[in-house]
Amino acid sequence: MIKQLRSWWKDTEIPNLIGRKKVDFSMFRDGTHIPVEFHPDFLEANQGQQPSLGEGRKVKLVHEDQNYEATLFKIDQVSAGREALQLRYNGNQTLKNLLIETFSHSYSYIMQERTNQQADDAKRPQVVVPEDQAEYIDFFATGVPFEYRLEFITFKSKPNVWWVNQGTTIQAEKEEGILWAPLLNSQGRKLYHWEMMREVKQGDIILHYSNKAIRYVSQVTDAAVEAPKPGSMANTNWQEDGRLVRTEYVELIPPIMLQQFNQQIMQVNLTQGPLHSGGGVNQGYLFRFSRQGLQVLQSLTAEVIWPNFTILDQDEAASNTENAHEVIPILPPTDSTIITLLHQIQSHIRRKGFFFPEHLIENFYLSLKTKPFVILAGISGTGKTRLVKLFAEAFGATGNNGQFTLIPVRPDWSDPADLLGYKDLSGRFKPGPLTEVLVEARKPENGHKPYFICMDEMNLARVEHYFSDLLSVLETQDWQEGKIQTQDLISSTLLDTPEDQVKFGSLGIPENVFLIGTVNMDETTHPFSKKVLDRANKLEFNYINLQQYPDFNVQVETSDSSDVAELNHLFLRSDYLQLVDAYDTNKELVVRTTERLVKINALLEDIHAHVGFRVRDAICFYMIYNERYKLMSEEEAFDWQLLQKILPRIQGSHSSVRRVLLKLMKEALGTGSGVTVNIEDLMDNDASPLYLKWAAGQTPPTAKHPQSARKLAFMLRRLEEDGFTSYWLS
Known part of the structure; x- marks a missing residue:
């Protein structure tokens, strides 16, 4: 089993290994902080002994029969609300000199970067050595408490891999066999993506990106030298002085489109890499890539003939896995396999004897992918809870292994403590049912597993009362070191004991947790506020075909679902958190979708439902995922979003509500339905000829957006018959 947290790593299959520490600046200065997740490993190595709080124990570090003294301190880390271990040797200059000499590559890189930062120590950001250049110290137990054997893993000079963004000049640069970047911008300042040219050396590999694809790969023949701007760039407004690298271009056939690999490459830890958190390409010229990233890229492009200089030899490829100098990342499936995997999930559900309407599974998947909170609404007995359970089961997530949890909501729930937990009279924290799942999900060994939480009968109590903290924290999702993190869900003021602080402290909503609520809309339940509606897709289960019987003659796909069960959480995790994450690679679709929403918003403003x-x-993300995975047509996908994100906001009894419903119905029917919607006539007259076309036994007209048209017909009928309408009354 692999355990990894920040700069520490451990493979439990390696005998006596306490942990592997990536070399950073603190290792050369004074020592290292030991994450709380690795405290049990040091406790075991020390045979159950540990320093007292606020005190230290002398430690012997053994390397090649030489002994070096250090101290293991246990401190009260007040800011984090927990105890911490620190290994210090700041007074042992002999050991520090050994580390500087042994890890000269990391030391030179770190000191150069710190010099470039030109800031006081207190203001300097931490320098992170790129993964493909990283060096490590392995700590091994010796059988003697507070004695650790050290093994050093040093960097061996290998060709670096770079990524260059080239626009209209790519063909001219290819013909000349060069890269060129200016020394300063027009304001006389250095830019880091130009300064990278200084580090390019002979033999390095360069990936050439232009117009949404990697089109060439090259090998550097001459390292960077200062040179004036070449003629191929005469039309640019760059300054005349710059750096030039000579390299031999090889065309990649076919070119590798960004969407083929961006989500997988994002899982590789690339410091100052070319991709931003949403999978788009950063602005700039030259960026660090990595040999590991190159391997991932090659594994995704079997149809491309890569030149020999880009292929890792077998010894190196083996060392990357067996010796784990780099942790092989957990990768999401490729976009082209998503539809196949969803078909396998559907097959699993059918094998269990359940059938759901066309595209409902795709819609459910896209809704979870857009945001990890989805609401399933409908009358009782329509299979809402069963869908969640079977969908989770297809991933191997069950109640037995703790990855599927059903939480029945009680009518008396009135605040978040009912769900998250509370502090008892003795001062101990009593976790709620949801907190217990979050604690398991955030453990390093469980980070790749999807966890499904089904909030059953979610609106028996007022959702805004007991679920408010969850809704607020979900809005704090942000990218940190390639993972989605949120703010803390449980306040540290609730945690008095060290044990509680270790177990529950700094607990947010892990990126591998997916929340699904089931709701019934009747006289026993509570309606939703717009705060809830805005944060979730609402899937309806109101249209039931009771004449659907088991058919044992139907051929169900018999492919084993084990491939699905082995999928990690990245199959469902969002790739975009803000629109900027997706805009540059999906501009046309985003603009097209937004223009539709602008027209709809103009209607909704009259009833304050815009x-x-x-x-x-959220709607743009849904549409982007659908187009990436080729699950439905654009009109079908927008129909689901109109139904699930727009119509639930509409309710009331005024004539303005009637006008909005009629105008939306006209748009939903489209021009090919054969139904004429005269807004002014229907405002003053009986509209039953329009909505009765959806009555039982009738064949509804062909509509551009059939799901939304049907819902709008029911809402219009309610308005005429009852004088009031709502999405939730059907």
């Missing part, structure tokens, strides 16, 4: 940026972004 949407904001949160809903716009």
Whole structure:
């Protein structure tokens, strides 16, 4: 089993290994902080002994029969609300000199970067050595408490891999066999993506990106030298002085489109890499890539003939896995396999004897992918909870292994403590049912597993009362070191004991947790506020075909679902958190979708039901995923979003509500339905000829957006018959 947290790593299959520490600046200065997740490993190595709080124990570090003294301190880390271990040797200059000499590559890199930062120590950001150049110290138990054997893993000079963004000049640069970047911008300042040219050396590999694809790969023949701007760039407004690298271009056939690999490459830890958190390409010229990233790229492009200089030899490829100098990342499936995997999930559900309407599984998947909170609404007995359970089961997530949890909501729940937990009279924290799942999900060994939480009968209590903290924390999702992190869900003021602080402290919503609520809309339940509606897709289960019987003659796909069960959480995790993450690679679709929403918002403003940026972004993400995975047509996908994100906001009894429903119905029917919607006539007259076309036994007209048209017909009928309408009354 692999355990990894920040700069520490451990493979439990390696005998006596306490942990592997990536060399950073603190290792050369005074020692290292030991994450709380690795405290049990040091406790075991020390045979159950540990320093007292606020005190230290002398430690012997053994390397090649030489002994070096250090101290293991246990401190009260007040800011984090927990105890911490620190290994210090700041007074042992002999050991520090050994580390500087042994890890000269890391030391030179770190000191150069710190010099470039030109800031006081307190203000300098931490320098992170790129993964393909990293060096490590392995700590091994010796059988003697507080004595550790050290093994050093040093960097061996190998060709670096770079990524260059080239626009209209790519063909001219290819013909000349060069890269060129200016020394300074027009304001006389250095830019880091130009300064990278200084580090390019002979034999390095360069990936050439232009117009949404990697089109060439090259090998450097001459390292960078200062040179004036070449003629191929005469039309640019760059300054005349710059650096030039000579390299031999090889065309990649076919070119590798960004969407083929960006999500997988994002999982590789690339410091100052070319991709931003949303999978788009950063602005700039030259960026660090990595040999590991190159391997991932090659594994995704079997149809491309890569030149020999880009292929890792077998010894090196083996060392990357067996010796684990780099941790092989957990990768999401490729876009082209998503539809196949969803078909396998559907097959699993059918094998269990359940059938759901066309595209419902795709819609459910896209909704979870857009945001990890989805609401399933409908009358009782329609299979809402069963869908969640079977969908999770297809991933191997069951109640037995703790990856599927059903939480029945009680009518008396009135605040978040009912769900998250509370502090008892003795001062101990009593976790709620949801907190217990979050604690398991955030453990390093479980980070790749999807965890499904089904909030059953979610609106028996007022959702805004007991679920408010969850809703607020979900809005704090942000990218940190390639993972989605949120703010803390449980306040540290609730945690008095060290044990509680270790177990529950700094607990947010892990990126591998997916929340699904089931709701019934009747006289026993509570309606939703717009705060809830804005944050979730609402899937309806109201249209039931009771004449659907088991058919044992139907051929169900018999492919084993084990491939699905082995999928990690990245199959469902969001790739975009803000629109900027997706805009540059999906501009046309985003603009097209937003223009539709602008027209709809103009209608909704009359009844104060118009949407904001949160809903716009969510709908755009849904549409982007659908287009990437080729699951439905664009009109089908927008129909689901109109139904699930727009119509739930509409309710009331005024004539303005009637006008909005009629105008939306006209748009949903489209021009090919054969139904004429005269807004002014229907405002003053009986509209039953329009909505009765959806009555039982009738064949509804062909509609551009059939799901939304059917819902709008029911909402119009309710308005005429009852004088009031709502999405939730059907």
